[in-house]
Amino acid sequence: MSSFDQVVNLISDDLSAVESILTENTASEYSFVDMAVQHVVEGGGKRLRPILVLLSARTCGYVGSDAHTLAAVVELIHVASLVHDDVLDEAAIRRGRETLQTKWGNKVAVLVGDYLHARVLSMLVSRKSDDPAMEILADTTQAMCEGEVIHAYKSGDFDISEEEYLKIISFKTGKLIAASCILGAHLGTNNMERIDAITQYGQQIGTAFQIVDDLLDFVEAPEKLGKNAYGDLREGKLTFPIIYTRKVCDDGEKQMLEKVLNADSDESQAINYVESLFEKYDVETHCLRIAQGYADRANAALTILPQSAARKALENLANYVVSRES
Numbered sequence: 001m002s003s004f005d006q007v008v009n010l011i012s013d014d015l016s017a018v019e020s021i022l023t024e025n026t027a028s029e030y031s032f033v034d035m036a037v038q039h040v041v042e043g044g045g046k047r048l049r050p051i052l053v054l055l056s057a058r059t060c061g062y063v064g065s066d067a068h069t070l071a072a073v074v075e076l077i078h079v080a081s082l083v084h085d086d087v088l089d090e091a092a093i094r095r096g097r098e099t100l101q102t103k104w105g106n107k108v109a110v111l112v113g114d115y116l117h118a119r120v121l122s123m124l125v126s127r128k129s130d131d132p133a134m135e136i137l138a139d140t141t142q143a144m145c146e147g148e149v150i151h152a153y154k155s156g157d158f159d160i161s162e163e164e165y166l167k168i169i170s171f172k173t174g175k176l177i178a179a180s181c182i183l184g185a186h187l188g189t190n191n192m193e194r195i196d197a198i199t200q201y202g203q204q205i206g207t208a209f210q211i212v213d214d215l216l217d218f219v220e221a222p223e224k225l226g227k228n229a230y231g232d233l234r235e236g237k238l239t240f241p242i243i244y245t246r247k248v249c250d251d252g253e254k255q256m257l258e259k260v261l262n263a264d265s266d267e268s269q270a271i272n273y274v275e276s277l278f279e280k281y282d283v284e285t286h287c288l289r290i291a292q293g294y295a296d297r298a299n300a301a302l303t304i305l306p307q308s309a310a311r312k313a314l315e316n317l318a319n320y321v322v323s324r325e326s
Helices: 003-010 012-026 031-041 048-059 065-089 100-104 106-124 132-154 162-188 192-219 240-248 251-260 267-280 283-304 309-323
Strands: none
Touching: 003 012, 003 048, 003 309, 012 031, 012 048, 012 065, 012 106, 031 065, 031 100, 031 106, 048 065, 048 162, 048 192, 048 309, 065 100, 065 106, 065 132, 065 162, 100 106, 106 132, 132 162, 162 192, 162 240, 192 240, 192 267, 192 283, 192 309, 240 251, 240 267, 240 283, 251 267, 267 283, 283 309
């Protein structure tokens, strides 16, 4: 049994409750709306963010239904962002199935993403204004949008720095992963030292997750990836592996790399050239080493928390984010 399966088994009943909430709170009386929404809500995925809410809550001493609600909320925010991302990226496949815009067009996809955000608001409307979850989720959603805008603006910028890129992904991806941890922690404790530890954990694994995601776009088989490979390369996006490759290759290789990343270049030539540079400079090993460093720092942050099965599961999850063993 993989480490991820062990994590899921620990909270299997909670995850079942989250799935029920997702289904109940996204249902529509209009059959087509319901069909389109369930296509993405039930479209698979590891449910990483709900798992982080549930485990963080348990680690801080809380077991209850409010964790299920907040876990469902963060998953809906995540799914809505994927729907909109697929429109922006013109992606045909997500989680091994057709994306919404492939099946029904961009208009339907954008509006379904908006519908999911509306459902999130409906699920939160009964909470008190001073509930920490309200500020956490508002700040997170804003940061995610800002990250998307900045990344779109920087698309095609061959000179984007590693520091700039890490800042962008901390907004686009890291914020919601960290927020999932923080939401759970607030359910279980008012101890700021423990909340800060969980926050640090979430921030670190958020960065590790995206670095590995960037790498998998180049090295993972499409059937396991669940979407078309080389998507970032096709869009001319500089992600962590490419930024590192640009840094270590020689001037001639750098000029050629910039050329093949141009949207007008031959796709197969671009893929072959990038693959040759990855092999020459052992880019995969470097990216995994950097990601593992973030995972190790995530686990180090947890050491002030009491030993428990939930804390151990968080530690296993940090390592899974890097290894992604099935």
